[in-house]
Structures are given as C-alpha cells and as structure tokens.
Amino acid sequence: MNVLVIGSGGREHALCWKLASSPLLSRLYCAPGNGGIAKIAECVPLKPLDFDAIVAFCREKDIGFVMIGPEDPLVNGLVDRLDREGIKSFGPSAAAARLEGSKGFTKDLCAEFNIPTAAYGRFSNAADAKAFVKANGAPIVVKADGLAAGKGVTVAETVEQADAAIDEIFSGRFGAAGAEVVVEEFLDGEEASFFAFCDGKTVMALATAQDHKRVFDGDKGPNTGGMGAYSPAPVLTPDLIARVMREIIEPTAAAMQRRGTPFKGVFFAGLMITKKGPQLIEYNTRFGDPETQVLMTRLKSDLLPALIATHDGTLDKIALEWKDEVALTVVMAANGYPGDYVKDTEIKGLDKAGAVANVQVFHAGTRAEGTRILATGGRVLNVTATGKTVSEAQATAYRAVDLIDWPQGFCRRDIGWRAIERERGAD
Ligand code: AMP
Numbered sequence: 001m002n003v004l005v006i007g008s009g010g011r012e013h014a015l016c017w018k019l020a021s022s023p024l025l026s027r028l029y030c031a032p033g034n035g036g037i038a039k040i041a042e043c044v045p046l047k048p049l050d051f052d053a054i055v056a057f058c059r060e061k062d063i064g065f066v067m068i069g070p071e072d073p074l075v076n077g078l079v080d081r082l083d084r085e086g087i088k089s090f091g092p093s094a095a096a097a098r099l100e101g102s103k104g105f106t107k108d109l110c111a112e113f114n115i116p117t118a119a120y121g122r123f124s125n126a127a128d129a130k131a132f133v134k135a136n137g138a139p140i141v142v143k144a145d146g147l148a149a150g151k152g153v154t155v156a157e158t159v160e161q162a163d164a165a166i167d168e169i170f171s172g173r174f175g176a177a178g179a180e181v182v183v184e185e186f187l188d189g190e191e192a193s194f195f196a197f198c199d200g201k202t203v204m205a206l207a208t209a210q211d212h213k214r215v216f217d218g219d220k221g222p223n224t225g226g227m228g229a230y231s232p233a234p235v236l237t238p239d240l241i242a243r244v245m246r247e248i249i250e251p252t253a254a255a256m257q258r259r260g261t262p263f264k265g266v267f268f269a270g271l272m273i274t275k276k277g278p279q280l281i282e283y284n285t286r287f288g289d290p291e292t293q294v295l296m297t298r299l300k301s302d303l304l305p306a307l308i309a310t311h312d313g314t315l316d317k318i319a320l321e322w323k324d325e326v327a328l329t330v331v332m333a334a335n336g337y338p339g340d341y342v343k344d345t346e347i348k349g350l351d352k353a354g355a356v357a358n359v360q361v362f363h364a365g366t367r368a369e370g371t372r373i374l375a376t377g378g379r380v381l382n383v384t385a386t387g388k389t390v391s392e393a394q395a396t397a398y399r400a401v402d403l404i405d406w407p408q409g410f411c412r413r414d415i416g417w418r419a420i421e422r423e424r425g426a427d
Contacts, residue, residue, distance in 0.1 A: 002062055003304070005030040005041065006048050006078070007069025010331075010364035010382040011289035014296040015067055015303075016041045017360065022304040029061065035373045036363025048073045051081045058087050065089065065308060071286050074265075075101040075147060090307045092285050095261040099252070100285040103182045104145045110280060113255045115248055117280040118272075120184035126170045129181045133162045139186040144169045146177025155186065187281065189274040190418075192233040193291055194241070196249045196269075197306060199315035200262035203253050204306075205245055207298060207322055208233040209291040210419070215338060217414045224338045225379055228415030230328040230390055231294040234422050235273050244271065244278050252283070264310050293362050293382045294327035326419075328393035329384040330401055331364070332411045337378035344374045345408035353383060353400040358393075360384045361400065380409060390419040 001024050005012050013036050020028055020040045033043030046053050066082055066089035068074055077094035098105045110117040123129035133140055142165035144152030152174055154165035169178040195206040211229040215221040249267055256263040268284035300321040309315045334341035354361045365377015383401050387393030394416045401411060
C-alpha cells in the first residue's frame, strides 16, 4: 500500500519513521515533510489545506491511505473530502473534529453527558464574560473558543488579568476563533495526556504522556508548543487510566455516535488529575507534538493496520503491544524561540547523535540543502531516547543532544524532572 502523511513536524517524522517499518507499506510520501523526513519518505510540496491538490496526488500515486498529522485540515474537512473521493484516511470528520475546533462545543457535550470537566460559561460578548468572572473570582481560566495555535488560553491569577484576556479575545486578535469565549473554573492538580483510538464505536487506550510547555528549566518562562515529553506518565496509574476510559473517553465516543457524528481517529485528552479524580481540560483530535515522538518509539506493533482499522470500524480486531520502557524526548529549538529566532542556520553532528544506542533524532523544523541540514522552524529537533527508567532515558537523550553541533540552538536540561523526582522518591 502507498501511504501519504500530511504535515511537516516532529510528529510527522515520528509517524513516518514508524510507518516505514510496516510490512504493508510499498511507498511512503509526506506532504510537505522536512529535511529529516526526506531520508525515509518522498517529500512532496503539497499544502495541507489544498484539498484538490491532495486528491489529485492520491489518484496519481495510487495512495491507499492518508495519515493526517495537524488539526487544521481535519477541522476544515479533509477527511470528509477524502471519504467522498473513496480514499481512506486517518482522523475525524469536520463535524467530529469540533471536539478540538470549538471549546464551547466540547464543554456543552461534557455537561450533557456528565463527563468530568471544569465548571464553565460560554459568552459572545465581553460584558457577560466579565460579569461571570466577577461572580466567580480568580484564579479563573479564559479561552478563545476556536483554534488559536495554543495561544488562546489565559490562566488568570487576578480578575484584572481575566478581564484583559477577555478584551484581547474580543479585540479580534484570534479572528473567527475569538468570536466566543469560554470562562472556566481553575483546576488544581497534575497535568497528563492520554491517547486513545476510536473507530466510531470501539475505543482503545494507547498510552499516556506528560510534556513541558514552558521554555526554560524549572517550568519557567513563556509557553511554547512543548519543549519535551515522556511516556508513560507516572501520575496515571492503571486505576486512573481505567477511570479516564470509563468516565471520559467512552462517554465521549458514545455521545458522538449518538449525535450522528461518530468520532474516528485519536482522542488526545488533556487531563488534570485533581483530588476529585481525572478531569478533562481539553480534547485534541489528532496526535500530539512532541508526544507522538515518545509514543511511536514505545509502540512495538505495526501502526498501519491500527490506523486503517480506525477508518474501517474494525478496531475490535486490533491489539497493540507497547514496550515497557520509558521514552523521553528533548526538543532543541532555535535561540529566541518562542519569540523571534534566526532561520537557516546549519546543524552538524546529527549522524553521531542518531548513532547513540536507543536514540532517534526526529526533525521538527529543518530542510535539507544538498548534504547540509538547516534549521527552519522555532522547534527544530526532537532528540528521543528509551530507557528502563526516566532517569536512564533522560541521560541517554542528553548524551545525544551533546553530540549535536548547533550553536544557534538550545534546549531545556531538565525534561522529565517531575517523573525523576517520583522515581527517586520510590527508591
Ligand atoms: P488548553 O489549550 O485548553 O489545553 O489549555 C492550555 C493550558 O492551560 C493547559 O495545558 C493547562 O495548563 C492550562 N489550563 C487550561 N484550562 C485549565 C483549567 N481549567 N484549570 C487549570 N489550568 C488550565
């Protein structure tokens, strides 16, 4: 089977790396891909939102399956279009991708089906939203309803901060994504991510992960797309995983099916583990980045049949095996990220780093120029290692990081600290 992966980040590199080992695979393409992906797949310059061009390419190259990485094409209906064309793909329809595309939609669904989540209000004008903030007090959380590239959420410590966030959203800064605001209760606890496949009716737990959103060591500084991650998340014990499936994932799948918009693809649930138990912070309706990098390095089974099963509604015939080991990924970013950063700087030492045992270096924002690899993005590399413990995986990952010669880049040196503290506590 010929497979096309849509996207260009570390997530897509990890997916391509895993798919490349599938015995079912004939040719692997990635659109648009990056400098690392180009070593294992044929990169094609298609834009993820140019559906006509994607369909034409699938016809020309006899693509049997399309794996969609990012959320934009999903929310805009790429899966619906491919279904109409008779081309199988991975991910939800536009109607089901509303779980990610509209926070208000998800909050209403949780309220209707008793899925544990923060108490909330939905508002289409600033005065009502501010009245809600005043009535509830701080800390409180303000969110733009739609997709805002991770920038639409403010955890406000004061009423003034919440009011400013409301004004900012209604100022039009986020375009249509800011037409509505969700204001919600602040949840206290430890965050973790949970992944589960769904084929419309059957759900299958995959694995857990935790990431580091802040740019500097000690979880300080501004938020980023993620500076590192590890899997599994020690906070999610088997009992808690069973509760997440029973109280959050299964009711969501059933609700979507009942509403006539069955969910296919992967639920990426952002959870807060509170004293009352797991609560849903948000859904993403695609794989996470950089969480996919650690998930794929832990997955023993062939990924492709499972992806196809989510499309075909045959997930009940699939069983996936995972390594018991921990996987940990360190993001290397361009100096200045998440603010302005320089592009097109050369990265050396990648082969040496990739040759370290139990290490995979995924490219997130690079391009190849002849034999040289140049940094093109803010988040540029994901140095990913496995180990028996988080401490071991971390040590291996940093050994590989230290072989990379890229003076214009940086990384955090403490990825996994929370889990390592737990490990030390258990000794
Ligand atoms: P989201 O984009 O909804 O995942 O929110 C981004 C981040 O804001 C989350 O990863 C949390 O750290 C934080 N956050 C969102 N909602 C809440 C909440 N209700 N209580 C506490 N923190 C939250």
